Amino acid sequence: MTVVSATPDTDALSLTVVTELHAAPERVWQLWSDPRQLERWWGPPTWPATFTELDLRPGGRAAYAMTGPDGEKAPGWWEFITVDAPASLSFIDGFANEDGSPDPQMPDSRTSITIEPIADGSRMTMVSRFADAAQMRQLVEMGMVEGMTAALGQIDGILAEG
Template identity: 25%
Template sequence: MKSNLLMNFTVNKENNTVNVKREFNASLPQVWSAWTEPQILDLWWAPAPWKSQTKSMEFKEGGRRLYAMVGPEGEEHWAIADYTSINPTTNVKWLDAFSDSEGNLNKEFPRSDWNVTFSEKDGSTFVDIVIKHEKLSDLEMIIQMGFKEGFTIAMEGLDAIFAGEEK
């Protein structure tokens, strides 16, 4: 199901950032919940056919989400999101990293700094995501790992959830 909703994905190599602007056909409270509640996050955060499974999540400043991306063969890739700032329904920031199942950092992969802003306009909700990397090689590694393709699939999974909620 191809979406006609806005999806801009830009890479800025000068600033080591990825910027994603995405429109959703859902209310601001629905979109905020989808990004901040583990039971909804797990429905879309991994690109199909992969699944997201949250092991623990404390959604507060200084809190952490520990989760796995589980593949079709049962393979697991663990990750953490350390929440650094939360402004309800408008902005959330976290440091993202690969980890083991106990939340210990995997230092072979770079951490990324996520800044996600939510706004509503004309019945749509817009999510503006800035993902900053420490150095260009970190950014390039994530892009080569297929971040754009995977994240695009995940966004379409979220569209499907909202389409189902509205029926």
């Protein structure tokens, strides 16, 4: 299994997910930089994502929609803060309205990704930080931990393809 741990920390208002992957950091980076690869794992298996925009640079944006088993759409957006290939990136992650604009009724989070070499591949650590306990609780109750764990669990299959 790809996911080593998923740890919500209500004191730090964060969710940390650690994965270990059998691939070099440069290959793991491609999972973020190639929208066709990204949409194969971003979102749980029953809610696959389709990316319509991916401008991976500081100030750039990503736009996507996850589609549920009944055809329900859950659009989202990212705004990239830092990009340091192949070692790290950070972005604001939010829900979107149908037109792609940020949904002010839903919380966003700040997500930092680090990719570091380990003996048999790479360790990718994702830390999502929330503005307050209510926002964190809302996202955790919506299934963020389970969804992220299921989404990341799809990466091994992608990497096995080469």
